[in-house]
Amino acid sequence: MLQSSSAYLDWNNSLDVLGKAHDAGLFVLIIGPKGTGKTSLVREFASRKGAKLESINFSLRTRESHLIGTKTLNDGTIGFDEGILIKSMKDGSFLYLDELNAAEADVLLRLDEALDDRRQIVLKESTGEMINADQKWFVVATINPLTHVGTKELPPQLLSRFPVRIRLDYPPEETEFEIVKRHVSGSFDDKLKQGINLANTLRQAAAVEELYYSPSLRESIAYAKLLDSGLDAKKSADIVFGNVYAQWGSVEYQKVSDIITSMFGR
Ligand SMILES: Nc1ncnc2c1ncn2[C@@H]1O[C@H](COP(=O)(O)OP(=O)(O)OP(=O)(O)O)[C@@H](O)[C@H]1O
Ligand SMILES: [Mg+2]
Structure with a gap:
């Protein structure tokens, strides 16, 4: 039975739009109701690019620490367990922010910093060092329409950091x-x-x-x-x-x- 990402049918040319955005260094927002192929599209794109895909699925319980990281204490030594945002910036992997508008607005604040044109963030949670994103870093987010239970309006300044928007609705x-x-x-x-x-x-x-x-x-x-x-x-x-x-x-x-x-x- 066909189950892999190879089963993906690019019926509305979204892979091409993703490719163009990627090459131009622009981040992408995919908007569409549940089960229209948003996640499949991003997975397919990452696999065609041979890129590592880091994903986070947002909910009310998502905390800033999931994105940035948490301090750790091992045998008296303080360390830092990097969150998915920091990790992907350093690695230059693809970061997939799924259902971004399901999160509390305050959790999203730090994203503004990382996603602006400088692509850098100050790690004030640990050493205060400046993290610069790798050249290959690429970010795609999805949101469900506001009619979807549990979704909130995305703050405009965050919305503006995803200037390429792909609408994915149910196909003909x-x-x-x-x-x-x-x-x-x-x-x-x-x-x-x-x-x-x-x-x-x-x-x-x-x-x-x-x-x-x-x-x-x-x-x-x-x-x-x-x-x-x-x-x-x-x-x-x-x-x-x-x-x-x-x-x-x-x-x-x-x-x-x-x-x-x-x-x-x-
Ligand atoms: N273009 C496509 N080609 C092949 N299979 C698809 C396509 N679009 C969707 N599917 C299939 O439909 C199902 C739902 O797709 P997917 O999980 O990607 O949707 P989604 O938009 O991410 O949903 P949700 O909003 O609930 O997360 C999956 O089984 C997926 O394989
Ligand atoms: Mg999905």
């Missing part, structure tokens, strides 16, 4: 079909198209707030995998696309059940 149905095909081996094109059509119908309903949840590419891929393992299409659709809506009660669930029945039969 035919493209989604090509993407999903890369993750399964079986041949069941018609059933697969039906599932992708259902996913898009649900996304459209969610976009106009008729439903609470919008399925991502992960659901389409999971649906395809269930087909691959021999489950029938209607059952797979119920399990992957339908049942989740029970979380918002029986009215919501019934709405989606009816859509599935109208598309797949009983």
Whole structure:
């Protein structure tokens, strides 16, 4: 089964934009809802460049020390355990700041310093030395749209440090079909198209707030995998696309059940 980064389909030429930004020394922000391929894109790019990728996934619990580092004490000797930002600056690796807008604003303050045009930071936490980023250092961040639970607006000065912005939304149905095909081996094109059509119908309903949840590419891929393992299409659709809506009660669930029945039969 295809599972590696080689399964990545560059359907909207994002790899090229990343490449141009990289060569120009510009940092990149990728904006898009969940499961649209943001992480896969960055991994694919790093692997094509043969670059080491350092990643951090931001949440409310992320602290400044995760980025900068922490003092250590070993047998009476004070040391410093470098955080991911410092490490990547020194190594000249790719730094992937995932879901940057899930972090508390104060955690992000030190990033302003490192990401400005000088690409340097004063390590006031330890020796006070100045860290200069290696020439090869490259930073890509992702944010989810503000409609996403737990996201905050990114401070404008931080936003401005990522002048190249790539929008990654759900692909057109035919493209989604090509993407999903890369993750399964079986041949069941018609059933697969039906599932992708259902996913898009649900996304459209969610976009106009008729439903609470919008399925991502992960659901389409999971649906395809269930087909691959021999489950029938209607059952797979119920399990992957339908049942989740029970979380918002029986009215919501019934709405989606009816859509599935109208598309797949009983
Ligand atoms: N262009 C693509 N080609 C091949 N597979 C893809 C593509 N885009 C997405 N996928 C697949 O869809 C799934 C979700 O992708 P990924 O995790 O990269 O999305 P994401 O945008 O980072 O999601 P999140 O916002 O939830 O972190 C993965 O299984 C990934 O392999
Ligand atoms: Mg991701």
